[in-house]
Amino acid sequence: MATKASRSAARLMMAPAVILLLGWMLVPLTMTLWFSFRNYLPLRGGDLGWAGFDNYTRFITSSAFWPSVQATLIIVGAVLLITISLGIVLAILLDQPMWGQGVVRILVIAPFFVMPTVSALVWKNMFMDPNSGLFAYLWKFFGAEPVSWLSEASLPSIILIVSWQWLPFATLILLTAIQSLDSEQLEAAEMDGAPPLSRFLWLTLPHLARAITIVILIQTIFLLSIFAEIFVTTGGAFGTKTLTYLIFQRVLESQNIGLGSAGGVYAIILANIVAIFLMRIVGKNLDA
Amino acid sequence: MARSITNNRKALNTAIAWTIGLLIFFPILWTILTSFKTEAQAIADPPIFLFFDWTLENYAVVQERSNYTRFLMNSIIIAGGSTLLGVIIAVPAAWSMAFVPSNRTKDILLWMLSTKMLPAVGVLYPIYLIFIKMGLLDSRIGLTVILMLINLPIIVWMLYTYFREIPGEILEAARMDGASLRDEILYVLTPMAIPGIASTLLLNFILAWNEAFWTLNLTAAKAAPLTAFIASYSSPEGLFYAKLSAASTMAIAPILILGWFSQKQLVRGLTFGAVK
Amino acid sequence: MKLNAPLALAGAVAMTAASFAQAETLTIATVNNGDMIRMQGLTADFTEKTGHEVEWVTLEENVLRQRVTTDITTKGGSFDIMTIGMYETPIWAKNGWLVPMDNLSAEYNADDILPAMRNGLSYEGTMYAAPFYGESSMVMYRTDLMEKAGMEMPTAPTWEFIRDAAAAMTDRDNEINGICLRGKAGWGEGGAVITAMSNSFGARWFDENWNPQFDSEQWANTLNFYKGMMDASGPSGYATNGFNENLSLFQQGKCGMWIDATVAASFVTNPNDSTVADSVGFALAPDNGLGKRSNWLWAWALAIPAGTQKQEAAQQFIEWATGTDYIELVAANEGWANVPPGARTSLYENPNYKEVPFAQMTLDSILSADPTNPTVDPVPYVGVQFAAIPEFAGIATDVSQEFSAAYAGQQTVEEALAKAQAITNDAMEAAGYK
Numbered sequence: 002m003a004t005k006a007s008r009s010a011a012r013l014m015m016a017p018a019v020i021l022l023l024g025w026m027l028v029p030l031t032m033t034l035w036f037s038f039r040n041y042l043p044l045r046g047g048d049l050g051w052a053g054f055d056n057y058t059r060f061i062t063s064s065a066f067w068p069s070v071q072a073t074l075i076i077v078g079a080v081l082l083i084t085i086s087l088g089i090v091l092a093i094l095l096d097q098p099m100w101g102q103g104v105v106r107i108l109v110i111a112p113f114f115v116m117p118t119v120s121a122l123v124w125k126n127m128f129m130d131p132n133s134g135l136f137a138y139l140w141k142f143f144g145a146e147p148v149s150w151l152s153e154a155s156l157p158s159i160i161l162i163v164s165w166q167w168l169p170f171a172t173l174i175l176l177t178a179i180q181s182l183d184s185e186q187l188e189a190a191e192m193d194g195a196p197p198l199s200r201f202l203w204l205t206l207p208h209l210a211r212a213i214t215i216v217i218l219i220q221t222i223f224l225l226s227i228f229a230e231i232f233v234t235t236g237g238a239f240g241t242k243t244l245t246y247l248i249f250q251r252v253l254e255s256q257n258i259g260l261g262s263a264g265g266v267y268a269i270i271l272a273n274i275v276a277i278f279l280m281r282i283v284g285k286n287l288d289a
Numbered sequence: 290m291a292r293s294i295t296n297n298r299k300a301l302n303t304a305i306a307w308t309i310g311l312l313i314f315f316p317i318l319w320t321i322l323t324s325f326k327t328e329a330q331a332i333a334d335p336p337i338f339l340f341f342d343w344t345l346e347n348y349a350v351v352q353e354r355s356n357y358t359r360f361l362m363n364s365i366i367i368a369g370g371s372t373l374l375g376v377i378i379a380v381p382a383a384w385s386m387a388f389v390p391s392n393r394t395k396d397i398l399l400w401m402l403s404t405k406m407l408p409a410v411g412v413l414y415p416i417y418l419i420f421i422k423m424g425l426l427d428s429r430i431g432l433t434v435i436l437m438l439i440n441l442p443i444i445v446w447m448l449y450t451y452f453r454e455i456p457g458e459i460l461e462a463a464r465m466d467g468a469s470l471r472d473e474i475l476y477v478l479t480p481m482a483i484p485g486i487a488s489t490l491l492l493n494f495i496l497a498w499n500e501a502f503w504t505l506n507l508t509a510a511k512a513a514p515l516t517a518f519i520a521s522y523s524s525p526e527g528l529f530y531a532k533l534s535a536a537s538t539m540a541i542a543p544i545l546i547l548g549w550f551s552q553k554q555l556v557r558g559l560t561f562g563a564v565k
Numbered sequence: 566m567k568l569n570a571p572l573a574l575a576g577a578v579a580m581t582a583a584s585f586a587q588a589e590t591l592t593i594a595t596v597n598n599g600d601m602i603r604m605q606g607l608t609a610d611f612t613e614k615t616g617h618e619v620e621w622v623t624l625e626e627n628v629l630r631q632r633v634t635t636d637i638t639t640k641g642g643s644f645d646i647m648t649i650g651m652y653e654t655p656i657w658a659k660n661g662w663l664v665p666m667d668n669l670s671a672e673y674n675a676d677d678i679l680p681a682m683r684n685g686l687s688y689e690g691t692m693y694a695a696p697f698y699g700e701s702s703m704v705m706y707r708t709d710l711m712e713k714a715g716m717e718m719p720t721a722p723t724w725e726f727i728r729d730a731a732a733a734m735t736d737r738d739n740e741i742n743g744i745c746l747r748g749k750a751g752w753g754e755g756g757a758v759i760t761a762m763s764n765s766f767g768a769r770w771f772d773e774n775w776n777p778q779f780d781s782e783q784w785a786n787t788l789n790f791y792k793g794m795m796d797a798s799g800p801s802g803y804a805t806n807g808f809n810e811n812l813s814l815f816q817q818g819k820c821g822m823w824i825d826a827t828v829a830a831s832f833v834t835n836p837n838d839s840t841v842a843d844s845v846g847f848a849l850a851p852d853n854g855l856g857k858r859s860n861w862l863w864a865w866a867l868a869i870p871a872g873t874q875k876q877e878a879a880q881q882f883i884e885w886a887t888g889t890d891y892i893e894l895v896a897a898n899e900g901w902a903n904v905p906p907g908a909r910t911s912l913y914e915n916p917n918y919k920e921v922p923f924a925q926m927t928l929d930s931i932l933s934a935d936p937t938n939p940t941v942d943p944v945p946y947v948g949v950q951f952a953a954i955p956e957f958a959g960i961a962t963d964v965s966q967e968f969s970a971a972y973a974g975q976q977t978v979e980e981a982l983a984k985a986q987a988i989t990n991d992a993m994e995a996a997g998y999k
Binding site: 042043044045046047055059063064065130131132133146147149151152153232235236237238239240242250251253254255256257260 | 627631634635638639656660749750751800801802804805810813814817819955956958959960962963965966969970972973974975984987988991992995996
């Protein structure tokens, strides 16, 4: 259908974005690949020569590697699960008639506007602090021993903080999807005596499939690289060291650029595995 | 009868939704409240909710210590600039993907998204070295470009999904009437795409505003935005909850206000083509 | 009018430029500690004296470290002055990244700087960073609670005494913890405390051939003692407490004793912030009778990165900020208790400063720390609570994370030490020490 002229025009129009992103991908990627084969230690004088695959073996055999992959996957998985399931509930709720719908919606999406650093600081100090955090008062009020959240329940705490930040995003997208659901169809199903649960399972959920796919895709990209939430709260201790955080430690704390770069390459591989995995499961929904 | 049932149900909905809404909003509310307390009241046991001596002292201290307006301006310029630039580059690309799709379009889109998976800290040194060479350290221009590149995939994706919602027949009709490509974009497409572009702008403005790795590591004094402002309050010596809250409120207030005013727009536009 | 304003402005600028040879704008990176924030507030005095303007980049300690390290190793040139510590100074100086402080003016009187500080900030006999303030660590305790417990704090307590006193002072019902110590992961946080403590237990990081020593009995004793005492008498969640958390606890009256940086003394005795300001006593950091105490040595210092275009102005600033006049300036504005401590001999000879309750104990603590000979058994490194080798920060962060996990009860002390040994071995092999 498209003419030859419009095809070449289309290519031309795509060019700036593609070239920029290609550059943005290739230049740092090439440099990362290069560094990953070098023995690059800035504090020992810089580039000390060829390292072969040493950095790769060292990174993957370090005792911190597999736990960090595990922590990454747990955080991403748990946050996705929480934000999507709560997001669906909230989206359905916000779609119901009520007083002050606009205000409630604002309240629900507000966390999305908060900088990750700020939300981590607020949660850590004002809520989770075992001595002067609000949770501690709450626990004491009910006669319980205050919990030291960030050490005793470190992963759940971080998952809570991150979920709080991303719940609004999931809710918003799911809400727009629900709003487009044919209400006549729902009413017809209600008339036919279909119980709420099966209406949800057979009508609402399939309709949301595409929106859920989008949420999973976009959130996964951002969740794989969460950093501030860990840097501020636990500093990578208590089993909260994600792959991104481990690379941060190698690059900036150990000042070993070669090792960190090798870690970066592993992170790209992991991200791509996750991406392929996602595509397999949900990719079909993207074709429309 | 029917009416009272709906009213009852509406009341129930309202009660549940408000409870959940307030629960979710509470951490922000608590931060704002704390920012008006004295340091001693901020950690008082039991916590004080509303009945304390409201004071602006924390804001005065924060303002005295750091030049808030400069951080704010940098945030606005960098986040705004990168978003605008990104949209300008992304519109043609998204347009051509949506209207002249080829069998590689989806691959290109996914590839673009995959560039976001490169962990930022892994490429800090390469980028830092490039920035030194080009004299871009601590410059708004450099950060604007970086943040644009980071968000470009999302921008292209969002615009692409909007453009695809625009029925092709309208374009056909315009073409039949002899509209040029330029006319087509300017007079037919753009008006239809405005809601989509607006919410793309909004979402990416928020993402750029909140970006805290590059903005912190590539700036010193001149181009430092609000993320750097927060880094100077994050764990000082002594009691600091109230001052931290004041600084936090100052850092998130502009974007919170913007978000509230444009909330409808954001809801309308955040579909990513999910509605089909 | 519209035309006049810019003209007048231009005239004013021209005059300023004429009166000062070359007015520069210095970009200074610093940490958000109280003394530095005070310095920022007094910048006007410097500008008045020299005509140079100052742009402050104030960051939280961890962010500052990563920021300045990236910039210095890549020769980024973002800063004209950097605030660094005793750990960074010799390593950076060795790489030739810092401007030596060897032509300071006569009025500055560099000989007045405490020898301990001077040595810690020198490389091969040349000073590369000027101390803004210096610190050791000591015991800060509540005199009222000590009395209530029926005990008396000696000037130089042992760990045994500290443990017994902590147990006696603890009153869980009233939220009083006998002892507060840092447990937070990070080499400069809990890592510093446990390393300094290990010195008094006869432990060391490396033997003379750079073999990690975490499999030694001394390290096991250190960690077991620490954990035993903290579990019994420490605050809940101590594994996440750093300097700030403990300061806040102590100020709220929730700690009987706190062993930490000597600079904290001015915070806990400041009645504006501290509820217990009038009942704080001081003592030397504890020992175990092995000849080494558990106090560290640290200085926050100002250094000029090599390659800055504004070296002269930068040096003027450093002379202003770390000179004796600055101390007088702070004393006049905020009182003697708030002057930056631990850097100059003359401060401790000043009769006004001698009145300050913690002055003598701070000086004694600083003088008793010996970075060149920090441990009972000989070691190949310099530094009390750190080893001044480039690899240390990375290793010690990992190691202290393992320790924190042990404090939190997520693994045993033995597991933590075994992991620490493996991590350190790995990293030292990678760095080519073996």
